[in-house]
Amino acid sequence: MNDAFQLNPQLASDCHHIGTIKNIELLLHKNAVVPWFILVPHTDNEDLLALAREERIEILDLASRVADYIRSHTDYKKINTGSIGNVVSQLHVHVVGRKHDDDCWPKPVWGNLQTESSYDAETIRQIKDIICT
């Protein structure tokens, strides 16, 4: 746990802030071309698999809740999950909805999305309502 947690500026700039749940920042990537959430736990540890077991379980529990949201509320039924951190070293976990005719299927989204679209404020409010309450 890191009480002096500060969100990496690149993540802050790339994403909408959805909420803070159990010391994990839940972000939504601004590119709405696929439903792409990013979880950022309050830790100085840079690798998911180097965390204490209980911390890892908490993050995966929230990731699973986000995946449930994507499957229930969008037509993206396949979920890609990853924690890479080669560019932004602050530990973050991607939860990304995918479908066979999406922008870069079957490639992973990282570095491969070709188009961009934006969320409107009402959609972001709805996502916050559903996931955070």
Add this chain to the structure above:
Amino acid sequence: MNDAFQLNPQLASDCHHIGTIKNIELLLHKNAVVPWFILVPHTDNEDLLALAREERIEILDLASRVADYIRSHTDYKKINTGSIGNVVSQLHVHVVGRKHDDDCWPKPVWGNLQTESSYDAETIRQIKDIICT
């Protein structure tokens, strides 16, 4: 749990079989250019984040053990983790050791490795000894 589990032929062809640990097949990608392990649980479920919580925890526990091996026994200290499955739908989890001067840093390995190398039989035997015992 799937008692009639069969390993996907593409995964079988791409990887060395290291062992079966608690209903999870542990594979080592044949391309030795980075230490790249793949965990394949005995399940018909295709997404890590759609598994029952206990199954997900078991897979992440083994992934963490594999990450410990990579950090302790290689000079790849950064671990990338991902479960994508857009090409091979059978659920599998990647645990990949990375370093700043590796073959495709900072890109993810999927689709980006430029070179190939092979493991010798003795190295594979040592990996089996260390991880599976």
